[in-house]
Amino acid sequence: MAKHLSKPDVSAIINVIHGWDDGRITWEGICDAVAGMIGKRPTRQSLCGHRDIVSAYKARKSGLKKSEPVLAKPSSLTLAANRIRNLESKLADLQFQNAALLEYLTLLQYNAYKRGMTEGELTMPLPQIDRERTQL
Template sequence: MDLAKHLTQTDVEAIISIIYAWKDEKLTWESICEASEPIIGKNPTRQSLNANKLIKEAYSSRKATLKVQGVVTPKPSSLTMAGDRIARQQSEIESLKQKNSALLEQFVIWQYNAYKYGMKENQLNEPLPRIDRERTE
């Protein structure tokens, strides 16, 4: 058994795809590890998956969706409608990927500038100030 200490970006994307396509109502870290092995060529550990923020967010999101909705398989009334829906969703996915990429690029710029100007992580993570809406001036 090959343990995954480091996951590549391609591995992470493949694992996230596995999670979002999960059809079974029972979603566990172990089942994702098993399903990942044939795709990425290694059996990642539960800990390595849980340590990756993007995978963890996908897992939490899918788990919550399955808990609320169960496994949903929408059935279009015709193949034409199904094809249209798939085309629209693929277009939306590509758009969201581009937006996500742009946001990640912006984050890298902010991260570099924060480092360059000496900002500390705790300063960046400070909560927003609370707005007092009952204040009169």
């Protein structure tokens, strides 16, 4: 029987996927890599059941397909430390923005539910803009 994954397990699996450098990434390879971390080898199906894991897998797989440029090495450790601090600051800011957007989305979902809106009504495409251009 497949093991249900907790939030820390999902987070650990996503971190393994983000740090994947073994060349070709496969679901079976991920299952093998995380088996020791979460205490039991998960199945491919249990990993595919989590949207965040699937999204990280697809992003990493497409990233590995592209030829990544050789990283430019900073000339000193001070420059490297400054760059790391800057990137960590940007990451923290983006995580804060993401959390705020998720909270806003939850508010919108709740209000739509209270008003009886269906998913079809919420996902209707935007209307086309008619700019009255002539056909050539």
